[in-house]
Amino acid sequence: MKLHCFAESGNAYKAALTLTLTDQDWEPVFVDFFNGATRSPEFRALNVMGEVPVFEDGDLVLTQSAVIQDYISSKSGKLGGRSAAERRDVLRWMFFDNHKVSGVAGPLRFNMNFLPEAKRNADVNAFLAMRLASALKVMETHLTGRDWLAGEDMTIADIACAGYLFYSEPFTFARTDYPQIDRWLDRISARPSWKHPYDLMPRGLTSAT
Amino acid sequence: MKLHCFAESGNAYKAALTLTLTDQDWEPVFVDFFNGATRSPEFRALNVMGEVPVFEDGDLVLTQSAVIQDYISSKSGKLGGRSAAERRDVLRWMFFDNHKVSGVAGPLRFNMNFLPEAKRNADVNAFLAMRLASALKVMETHLTGRDWLAGEDMTIADIACAGYLFYSEPFTFARTDYPQIDRWLDRISARPSWKHPYDLMPRGLTSAT
Numbered sequence: 001m002k003l004h005c006f007a008e009s010g011n012a013y014k015a016a017l018t019l020t021l022t023d024q025d026w027e028p029v030f031v032d033f034f035n036g037a038t039r040s041p042e043f044r045a046l047n048v049m050g051e052v053p054v055f056e057d058g059d060l061v062l063t064q065s066a067v068i069q070d071y072i073s074s075k076s077g078k079l080g081g082r083s084a085a086e087r088r089d090v091l092r093w094m095f096f097d098n099h100k101v102s103g104v105a106g107p108l109r110f111n112m113n114f115l116p117e118a119k120r121n122a123d124v125n126a127f128l129a130m131r132l133a134s135a136l137k138v139m140e141t142h143l144t145g146r147d148w149l150a151g152e153d154m155t156i157a158d159i160a161c162a163g164y165l166f167y168s169e170p171f172t173f174a175r176t177d178y179p180q181i182d183r184w185l186d187r188i189s190a191r192p193s194w195k196h197p198y199d200l201m202p203r204g205l206t207s208a209t
Numbered sequence: 210m211k212l213h214c215f216a217e218s219g220n221a222y223k224a225a226l227t228l229t230l231t232d233q234d235w236e237p238v239f240v241d242f243f244n245g246a247t248r249s250p251e252f253r254a255l256n257v258m259g260e261v262p263v264f265e266d267g268d269l270v271l272t273q274s275a276v277i278q279d280y281i282s283s284k285s286g287k288l289g290g291r292s293a294a295e296r297r298d299v300l301r302w303m304f305f306d307n308h309k310v311s312g313v314a315g316p317l318r319f320n321m322n323f324l325p326e327a328k329r330n331a332d333v334n335a336f337l338a339m340r341l342a343s344a345l346k347v348m349e350t351h352l353t354g355r356d357w358l359a360g361e362d363m364t365i366a367d368i369a370c371a372g373y374l375f376y377s378e379p380f381t382f383a384r385t386d387y388p389q390i391d392r393w394l395d396r397i398s399a400r401p402s403w404k405h406p407y408d409l410m411p412r413g414l415t416s417a418t
Contacts, residue, residue: 044350048347048350048351049305049309049347050347060294062297062301063301064300064301064304064305065304066300066304067297067300067301067304070297070300071297088271088276088279088280091273091275091276091279092271092272092273092276094304095273095274095275095276095303095304095307096258096273098304098307098308098312099307099308099311099312100258100312102308103307103308103309103312107340121332121336123330123332123333124332124333124336127330127333127336131316138257138258138259141253141257142257
């Protein structure tokens with residue numbers, strides 16, 4: 001199994017961490033995003049959406065981190081829900097993640113760290129920060145009195161919603177502001193095979209934090 | 210079956226249109242979003258995410274439009290994929306929608322039409338418009354030479370990605386800029402039971418376009 005990825009991508013990290021935590025035999029294929037690789041005709045032929053991650057399992061090609069996570073969970077029988085109701089709840093938090101967490105944290109972190117300084121815009125970043133805080137507050141409330149987002153064990157929904165939150169570049173998220181999220185991230189990273197994204201995939205920018 | 214909704218919400222519309230196009234017996238329950246109903250403790254107890262749509266089928270309560278769409282598709286045996294591979298492709302476009310289409314078109318349309326004028330920000334809206342155009346370009350490319358986003362028939366993925374595009378309030382989307390999307394939207398609205406969101410759910414703002 002191969003994962004086309006680069007370590008700065010939180011969406012790639014969600015797929016990579018799912019592969020790792022389910023003990024799959026896989027290898028990363030570096031995508032040179034910061035030098036335009038995802039805009040090339042070759043990459044667009046592989047994924048019309050022009051994004052990492054792209055996953056290959058033999059002839060099967062999948063894109064969208066959540067779809068890859070769902071496939072690996074089904075294949076391994078791990079990190080999914082235990083019933084139809086739990087699986088719907090897993091899916092619910094994965095959509096929440098794509099829409100409100102990663103869908104906002106990703107662009108905000110990119111704007112604040114990887115965009116040339118001349119192109120950074122304080123109003124845009126304040127708007128994204130407000131939306132991210134709103135989504136994190138929902139998670140903080142939901143995690144009060146429970147260990148995991150969906151069901152009674154860690155699932156791919158936790159990996160999805162946590163993905164971006166393990167990066168140390170500034171994007172207005174501070175663990176100290178969210179004690180429930182802080183402890184939940186500790187529960188995830190306490191898993192023996194857990195790895196930080198920069199220890200799991202090749203980095204595009206060696207000079208980044 | 211009940212759908213807690215208001216007609217201006219494109220996310221509610223995706224669920225409502227799925228119910229309608231699969232011939233379900235359902236009724237809308239109006240949520241007075243513009244007067245703060247989704248921020249009330251009662252609504253937060255129903256959905257910690259503080260969002261419409263919320264769907265009830267007897268004792269079952271579901272949130273997230275895509276999860277509701279998936280449930281209705283499975284229950285009716287309609288608008289889903291025909292194989293495991295097609296179902297994964299359906300899910301792929303639904304995640305793309307949540308992340309890149311609705312996740313951007315929703316806030317942009319809100320900012321341009323429903324936010325008080327004093328709070329509107331041209332830089333924020335330009336950023337969202339750029340991201341929306343990028344996602345629509347992906348769909349335009351993908352729909353060239355094919356009728357539907359996933360598989361050979363209309364699926365819930367088409368309903369998800371099209372949801373916001375049927376609204377007439379300005380949000381920088383013009384059908385004339387995207388001829389493939391234009392024809393695809395015509396294919397969807399040609400279904401006999403298709404309805405515009407304002408004919409399917411109660412409106413919160415009677416003065417809107």
